[in-house]
Every structure is written in structure tokens, then in C-alpha cells.
Amino acid sequence: MTANPVGTATLFAAARASCWFGPVRAVHEATCAIRAGQHIAVTGPSGSGKSTLLHLVAGLQAPNSGSVTWPDLGGDPRRDRTLAAIVFQAPSLLDSLDVVQNVQLPLLLAGTAPDDARASALGALDKLGLAGLAARMPAELSGGQAQRVATARALAMRPRLILADEPTGQLDHDTAEQVVTALIGAATSTGAALLVATHDKEIAARLAIRWRMRDGVLRTRPRHLDTGEDE
Numbered sequence: 001m002t003a004n005p006v007g008t009a010t011l012f013a014a015a016r017a018s019c020w021f022g023p024v025r026a027v028h029e030a031t032c033a034i035r036a037g038q039h040i041a042v043t044g045p046s047g048s049g050k051s052t053l054l055h056l057v058a059g060l061q062a063p064n065s066g067s068v069t070w071p072d073l074g075g076d077p078r079r080d081r082t083l084a085a086i087v088f089q090a091p092s093l094l095d096s097l098d099v100v101q102n103v104q105l106p107l108l109l110a111g112t113a114p115d116d117a118r119a120s121a122l123g124a125l126d127k128l129g130l131a132g133l134a135a136r137m138p139a140e141l142s143g144g145q146a147q148r149v150a151t152a153r154a155l156a157m158r159p160r161l162i163l164a165d166e167p168t169g170q171l172d173h174d175t176a177e178q179v180v181t182a183l184i185g186a187a188t189s190t191g192a193a194l195l196v197a198t199h200d201k202e203i204a205a206r207l208a209i210r211w212r213m214r215d216g217v218l219r220t221r222p223r224h225l226d227t228g229e230d231e
Ligand SMILES: Nc1ncnc2c1ncn2[C@@H]1O[C@H](COP(=O)(O)OP(=O)(O)OP(=O)(O)O)[C@@H](O)[C@H]1O
Pocket: 021, 024, 025, 026, 044, 045, 046, 047, 048, 049, 050, 051, 052, 053
């Protein structure tokens, strides 16, 4: 029931990957694959392990057991941060840089020429309805605007894996729609995979594939199709 075209490239794979924080089982033996072009929602109660799963996918967190690999991503996201971009729950903008400088910074760090980086940053801001705020400082933004700038910063890099952790939590309905549309549009136009952790059923319904987490256990197929085997 995948509505978006899906490539054969496996951008991420986990085999019985587990992640513990002391006695807390955040992710328990997750086995999954993310292919180019897939648009996936990860839903589940607070504390069920969604953020930890996204961090495993981004290479920001190593599993305590099991394995994570990025077979066809074109590199290792732990070394090349342009391959997998994550939009965090709390936007993390640099206070001393204005909006467009924040968005172009990762591109400059990755070696993009300044003019190209600025053009990409302005294009990404425009897609999120933020073109008029390019010269603002982060302290002059609302929480929702800052979240959209952080989203633009992730999309400007044109990553092959776009990860978003509750990207619409602080936003009103219309702005949330705009952010999700920008995420889906960016993934579709570049053939990237998109993985969105969300509590919002309407947002999850816009993504073709739905995964569910509960107590650290990942379910990657609809319950009625579950045979006990992972995808
Ligand atoms: N750095 C950490 N140190 C200790 N415990 C952690 C850490 N990160 C996550 N946890 C714990 O791991 C479990 C899973 O957390 P995680 O943030 O992945 O859940 P979540 O589903 O994303 O929650 P939410 O929807 O509230 O963001 C929780 O019990 C959480 O308290």
C-alpha cells in the first residue's frame, strides 16, 4: 500500500538492534529497512522509543546489540552529516547567526560554495513560507517559526534520508500541514526516504507507510498482516 514510488536502494537497515539507557529498554531488537523513496510515519506513545529509533537511523546513537547499516546511502552518516538530516523536536538554531546563515551553515561546512549555499538556503526557506524572515535573528522568531527554519536547514542539504522527530508538535494546524507538505515534497523531488515520528494521526495518514512503536518494540507492518516475521 505504498503510494509513493520506491527505489530498490536500501538506505538503512537494522538487524535486531537494541538500545538501552541503564535499565530502560528504549529500542528492543528492531529489525527494519528503509528504502529510497519510502515515506514512513513512526507512531507510538510518549517514551515508546521513536526518538531513539530516529537517532539509530541517523547514526547519532549506536545500538548496544544488533546492527545498523546504511548499505546504499553512499557513505557513512556518522562521518558525512549531509547524507542523513534530522529535524529535532526542539529547534537548535545558533543564536548569533541570522536565519539564512543558520540554514546555509551545514552546506558551507560540507564545502558548498557560498553563493550556492545561500541560494539553496533561500530556496528551502521559501518552500516553508519563511522567505520574509531570512534576515531575522533566532531570538526574533516564534517557536513555530524556529521549528520551520530548522526544517529548512535539514532540507537545504538535500539529504537522502530525511528524519523528522515530532516536527509539528509546536505548530498550528495550517503551519503543520505546510511543514509536512515541504517534507514530503523535498523527499519526493529528490527520491530521498522520509521518516517522521509523530503523535498526530492526520500527519501519519499523509505518509504511505506506518510503523508503530510500543515499549521499545517496533512493528513495521499492519497488525492484520503480521505473521511474526519482520519485513
Ligand atoms: N539519553 C537518555 N538517557 C536515559 N534515558 C533515555 C535517554 N533517551 C531516551 N531515554 C528513555 O528511553 C525511552 C524511549 O525514549 P524516546 O525519547 O526514544 O521515546 P519517544 O517515543 O520518542 O517519546 P516522545 O514521544 O515523548 O518523544 C524513554 O523511557 C526515555 O525516558
